Amino acid sequence: MNKLLSYLWPTTRRFPSEINGTLEVTYVNGKKVLDTKNANYSYGSLQKILEIGLTKVDLKKVDNLLLLGMGGGSIIKSLRETFEYQKNIVTVEIDPAIIKLAKDEFGISTSQKLQIIESDAFKFVKTSKEKFQLIIIDLFIDTNVPSIFYEKEFCENISKILQKNGSIIFNVGMEIEKDSKTIETLTSNFGSGFKFQVYPKVNGTNTLLIGKKSAS
Ligand SMILES: C[S@@+](CC[C@H](N)C(=O)[O-])C[C@H]1O[C@@H](n2cnc3c(N)ncnc32)[C@H](O)[C@@H]1O
Numbered sequence: 585m586n587k588l589l590s591y592l593w594p595t596t597r598r599f600p601s602e603i604n605g606t607l608e609v610t611y612v613n614g615k616k617v618l619d620t621k622n623a624n625y626s627y628g629s630l631q632k633i634l635e636i637g638l639t640k641v642d643l644k645k646v647d648n649l650l651l652l653g654m655g656g657g658s659i660i661k662s663l664r665e666t667f668e669y670q671k672n673i674v675t676v677e678i679d680p681a682i683i684k685l686a687k688d689e690f691g692i693s694t695s696q697k698l699q700i701i702e703s704d705a706f707k708f709v710k711t712s713k714e715k716f717q718l719i720i721i722d723l724f725i726d727t728n729v730p731s732i733f734y735e736k737e738f739c740e741n742i743s744k745i746l747q748k749n750g751s752i753i754f755n756v757g758m759e760i761e762k763d764s765k766t767i768e769t770l771t772s773n774f775g776s777g778f779k780f781q782v783y784p785k786v787n788g789t790n791t792l793l794i795g796k797k798s799a800s
Contacts, residue, residue: 594610594613595611596610597609602679602681603682604620604625604679604682604726605620605726606620606621618682618689620726621726625724626656629787629789630790631659632787633755633786634658634662634720635662636783637794638753640783640794641718643663645717645749646669646718648714648716649671652721653676654683654686655722656690657686659720672699673698674716675699675701676703676708678702678704683702686700706732714745715745716745716746716747717746718750719742719753720752720755721752721753724757727757727758727759728759729756729757729759734769734773736773739773743774747797749798751797752794754795755791755792758789758790758791771793777798777800778795778796778797778798780793
């Protein structure tokens with residue numbers, strides 16, 4: 585019924601989160617989306633941006649995928665249903681309220697091939713012993729990427745847990761475009777063994793970085 589009514593007018597339910605402020609689940613045109621006060625988090629434009637990123641990497645070479653920032657899990661749905669990626673996914677999400685919404689509202693919960701870790705992504709990449717062939721970095725608080733994720737320590741730790749020939753898809757947001765030097769500094773923070781493609785204004789808004797680690 586909610587779904588049908590949403591074609592006439594969107595219905596929004598609000599949930600409190602200590603980390604992300606008020607979270608909104610809205611039925612719009614028969615589809616549920618997850619938003620914060622100022623940003624779409626999942627099942628809207630952010631999902632499309634990451635889907636465009638996924639078309640730039642070779643998923644056939646990926647056995648173990650790390651997603652930093654699970655949100656409502658929209659890109660997990662895209663990976664499984666659109667890209668037919670059935671192998672292992674590990675996802676790290678800091679906000680327990682989001683993890684609960686992902687499960688209750690969007691049917692995303694831990695399974696044999698999906699491990700959901702409630703943790704700070706910064707700490708996770710510092711201590712992880714596991715290696716990945718693809719790392720998707722989609723870390724936002726409302727419209728902002730916390731600046732710690734642009735810094736050298738984080739980038740170097742990503743490089744350590746990425747396998748040779750592996751790739752990263754980094755949604756660096758909207759703000760970074762205002763300063764082209766920041767993109768240069770950010771890519772150099774990963775070290776010399778990387779090649780980057782920069783895609784500005786993907787889906788009209790965010791900049792995506794696609795990085796490939798060399799074989800040696
Ligand atoms: C845009 S949403 C992610 C959307 C998701 N990738 C999808 O496909 O639906 C950004 C997420 O990053 C999470 N986040 C922000 N800071 C984080 C941190 N330090 N560690 C882990 N997750 C964090 C937020 O709680 C939020 O769920």
